[in-house]
Amino acid sequence: MVKNKAQIIAQFKAQFDVFMKDINIEFEQYDIYVQAFSHSSFINDFKLDKLSHNERLEFLGDAVLELTVSQFLFKKFPLLPEGKLTKLRASIVCEPSLVTFAMSLNMNELLLLGKGEEKTGGRERPSLIADAFESFIGALYLDKGLEIVEQFLEKVVFPHVVDENYTANRDYKTELQEFMHRHNKGNITYHLLDESGPAHHKMFTSEVLLNGKPLETGKGRTKKESEQNAAKKALNNGQ
Numbered sequence: 001m002v003k004n005k006a007q008i009i010a011q012f013k014a015q016f017d018v019f020m021k022d023i024n025i026e027f028e029q030y031d032i033y034v035q036a037f038s039h040s041s042f043i044n045d046f047k048l049d050k051l052s053h054n055e056r057l058e059f060l061g062d063a064v065l066e067l068t069v070s071q072f073l074f075k076k077f078p079l080l081p082e083g084k085l086t087k088l089r090a091s092i093v094c095e096p097s098l099v100t101f102a103m104s105l106n107m108n109e110l111l112l113l114g115k116g117e118e119k120t121g122g123r124e125r126p127s128l129i130a131d132a133f134e135s136f137i138g139a140l141y142l143d144k145g146l147e148i149v150e151q152f153l154e155k156v157v158f159p160h161v162v163d164e165n166y167t168a169n170r171d172y173k174t175e176l177q178e179f180m181h182r183h184n185k186g187n188i189t190y191h192l193l194d195e196s197g198p199a200h201h202k203m204f205t206s207e208v209l210l211n212g213k214p215l216e217t218g219k220g221r222t223k224k225e226s227e228q229n230a231a232k233k234a235l236n237n238g239q
Contacts (some may be wrong), residue, residue, distance in 0.1 A: 009034065039117060118208075
């Protein structure tokens, strides 16, 4: 059944209420969060105001992130020179990191997408997920202020930065293999389940198996990325 706008927004509201309870934030301005998760494809499908997608909030959230992360690093690493602080900040606010933070909260499930974007895997697309994270930060700043944004980042972002060598580029396949080896659980293999979409915009789905038994599946724009995402899910679930 094709859902209309009201049904989609009602479903979003139910999911968003749970999301905000999970992160222990009482919000005030509901509409601004709808905008934060509204992709331009959703706006176009329902012929809504062209400025009601999340790109303006993304612009604001990017600036708020730069400020709050800069302040955090300035205080955490008092002996680190400006150049290294700049590189470290770039590692934290880059797309792979933002996707990691967002996916730890299943934020991609809140995305409001057009039909075409949904069908071509937009909900798993790193750029859309990272943009939504920044948009949410922008909305949270406007709704609750800088202090609440900082409290949110103290739970979701800052714990990842344990030293000045932080990087977002983790090899989840290697980590999973090492985990299984340490615990003598057996052999890890990967299997491509599906390959869909046009040549310039493919989506791959792979599963990770332990001793031939499926553990998790993952999606990605490349076979390698889909395997990494499957391994990451397996690790997060304590496999």
